[in-house]
Amino acid sequence: xxxxxxxxxxxxxxxPEVVGVILIDIDGIxxxxxxxxxxxxxxxGALLSACYNSYAQVGTELMQKLESIIxxxxxxxxxxxxxxxxxxxxxxxxxxxxxxxxxxxxxxxDVLTKMMQDTMEMRTEMVKEMKFRMPDSRGIADILxxxxxxxx
Amino acid sequence: MRYYGxxxxxxxxxxxxxxxxxxxxxxxxxxxxxxxxxxxxSEIKSIETSFGQTLLFDFTPIQISPHIVVRLFTxxxxxxxxxxxxxxxxxxxxxxxxxxxxKKELEHNREFVVEFNRYLDxxxxxxxxxxxxxxxxxxxxxxxxxxxxxxxxxLEMYPGYEVSALKGINLRESFIVMVRRLLERLEQExxx
Numbered sequence: 001x002x003x004x005x006x007x008x009x010x011x012x013x014x015x016p017e018v019v020g021v022i023l024i025d026i027d028g029i030x031x032x033x034x035x036x037x038x039x040x041x042x043x044x045g046a047l048l049s050a051c052y053n054s055y056a057q058v059g060t061e062l063m064q065k066l067e068s069i070i071x072x073x074x075x076x077x078x079x080x081x082x083x084x085x086x087x088x089x090x091x092x093x094x095x096x097x098x099x100x101x102x103x104x105x106x107x108x109x110d111v112l113t114k115m116m117q118d119t120m121e122m123r124t125e126m127v128k129e130m131k132f133r134m135p136d137s138r139g140i141a142d143i144l145x146x147x148x149x150x151x152x
Numbered sequence: 153m154r155y156y157g158x159x160x161x162x163x164x165x166x167x168x169x170x171x172x173x174x175x176x177x178x179x180x181x182x183x184x185x186x187x188x189x190x191x192x193x194s195e196i197k198s199i200e201t202s203f204g205q206t207l208l209f210d211f212t213p214i215q216i217s218p219h220i221v222v223r224l225f226t227x228x229x230x231x232x233x234x235x236x237x238x239x240x241x242x243x244x245x246x247x248x249x250x251x252x253x254x255k256k257e258l259e260h261n262r263e264f265v266v267e268f269n270r271y272l273d274x275x276x277x278x279x280x281x282x283x284x285x286x287x288x289x290x291x292x293x294x295x296x297x298x299x300x301x302x303x304x305x306x307l308e309m310y311p312g313y314e315v316s317a318l319k320g321i322n323l324r325e326s327f328i329v330m331v332r333r334l335l336e337r338l339e340q341e342x343x344x
Contacts, residue, residue, distance in 0.1 A: 027243050029154060029161050029223075042213045043197045046223075050199065050209060053239040134160075135217060140335045143216050147328050150187045 007111055008034045011104045017096035018104075019076070022089045023112065024048055031086060031116075048089050052080055068105070070098060081105045085116045153245055153338065159219050162334050163243055166226040167268065168250030169260045173288040173317035174226040175210050177250060180320045181224075181327055182212055190214045192221070209240055220338070222331065241271050245337075246282040246330045250317075251305065253287050253295035258304065265305050282333045284326055285312035291319060 002010075008021045012034050020035025028049030030041035037044060052069060059066040069080040072094070079101045080089045088109055090101050135143060154161045166174040175198070182196055192213045199209060210226040227240045241247075249268060251261050272279050285307050287298035302308040311329070315322040 025154065025156065027154070027163065029156055031156055040193045042192050042223075043211070046197060046209075046211045046213075046225075047199070050239075053242075057239060134219070134338050134341075135335060136339065139217070140332065140339065143220075143335065144328050144332055146187050146190070146216075147185050147324065147331065150185055 002111075002115075004032045004112060004115055005034070007108050007115070008032050011090060011108055015092065015096065015100060015104055017093040018090055018101070019093060020091040022048065022091075023086060024089070025086045026053075035091070048080065048087060052082070052087050056082075068102070077101070079105060081109060083109050083116075084113050086112075088112065153334075154243065159221055160338060162220070162222045162245045164222060164224050164246040164248065164330060164334075165240055165244040166224075166248045166250055167237075167241075167264070168248075168286075168288075169252055169257060169264050170228075172250040172252040172257075173286075173315075174248075174250045176317035177248070177286065177288070177315070177323055178210055178212070178224055178226050180317055180323055184320055185324050185327055186214050190216055216331065220335075222334070237267075238271070241275070241278060244278065244281050246284070246334055247278075248284055248286050248326070248330065249307070249310070250286045250288050251301060251307070253289050253298070253301055253314075254292060255294050255296060258296070258301075261301075261305055265307065282330060282337075283310045284330055285310050286315045286317075286323075286326060287312055288315050288317050290314040291316040291321065 004023065008023060011021050012018050018035075020033070020037055022030065022041070022044060023032040024030050024045040026049065028045040030045040033041045052066070055069055056066045066082065068082070071078040075094050077092050077094060077096055077098060078089060079092075079098065080087055088105055090105055092101055166178055168174050179196060182191070192215050196210050196212045209228065211224065213221055213223045215221050225240055227237045285302065287301060289295060290298070296304065298312050298314045302312055313322040313326040315326065317323065
């Protein structure tokens with residue numbers, strides 16, 4: 001059974017011009033990344049989320065719902081698409097056909113949306129059953145003591 | 153807080169008037185309080201205007217334990233970027249409201265309190281967030297003491313610290329209190 005990584009990697013395999021695919025939550029937390037970037041996924045996620053939300057805000061002012069963002073750089077094209085639980089961004093070379101990229105995005109979003117819903121339910125169960133591995137009072141004290149010691 | 157993979161993510165936001173000291177606070181904490189091995193990126197990522205003020209945000213994530221990431225943001229304080237500020241409040245778990253204690257900034261602070269209360273009124277989730285007031289620039293001349301300014305701005309119900317972002321006075325203490333509160337909340341959630 002395919003997982004989120006398989007879906008993301010599949011886009012890169014099918015479309016040779018694609019150099020990267022990034023799935024983030026709406027707040028920019030990186031969920032899955034394929035391809036190589038000079039930036040840390042955390043930074044990239046925060047920037048992509050800010051871009052999308054800025055354009056979404058413009059849309060709100062214009063009373064329009066934002067569907068996707070397409071950006072053309074010197075050597076790259078970037079296509080950003082909203083999902084129910086996140087944002088899918090595909091980055092491709094300048095010769096890539098944007099129609100193909102959008103088609104790939106649409107197909108992936110349909111599958112990822114279902115997959116992420118299932119994952120969320122599984123995660124909720126995992127947190128409930130295993131109580132995650134959260135710090136107890138002693139663990140909290142250990143973490144905070146690091147801040148007390150640093151540089152003082 | 154959000155769960156992805158085997159990690160939980162917290163979001164802490166620095167909010168306040170332009171030049172109140174939000175970015176300076178974050179930079180001081182990053183340089184002086186966050187241990188090197190907790191830093192997930194080599195620097196604070198900033199989106200600035202051409203004249204060097206925060207346009208969208210400053211951002212840095214820190215990993216405080218193998219399963220806990222804290223994402224630190226500052227919101228722009230410029231009035232004309234109000235619409236970009238709103239989005240940063242989404243899912244904030246902790247908010248540092250940075251208040252400029254200089255007497256000449258009182259009205260400007262009041263405007264931001266009104267904006268802040270509007271966000272709180274519109275979000276049950278935000279009302280449950282941890283809020284700490286940083287009364288900044290307390291080391292300057294002609295400032296209000298924290299208690300008096302808290303009363304003037306009707307922010308007395310929140311815990312507050314007199315700080316100097318430039319000198320780092322009380323920033324460490326306030327940050328530790330914020331992280332402690334978030335972790336204690338997480339601990340409570342994890343209890344059977």
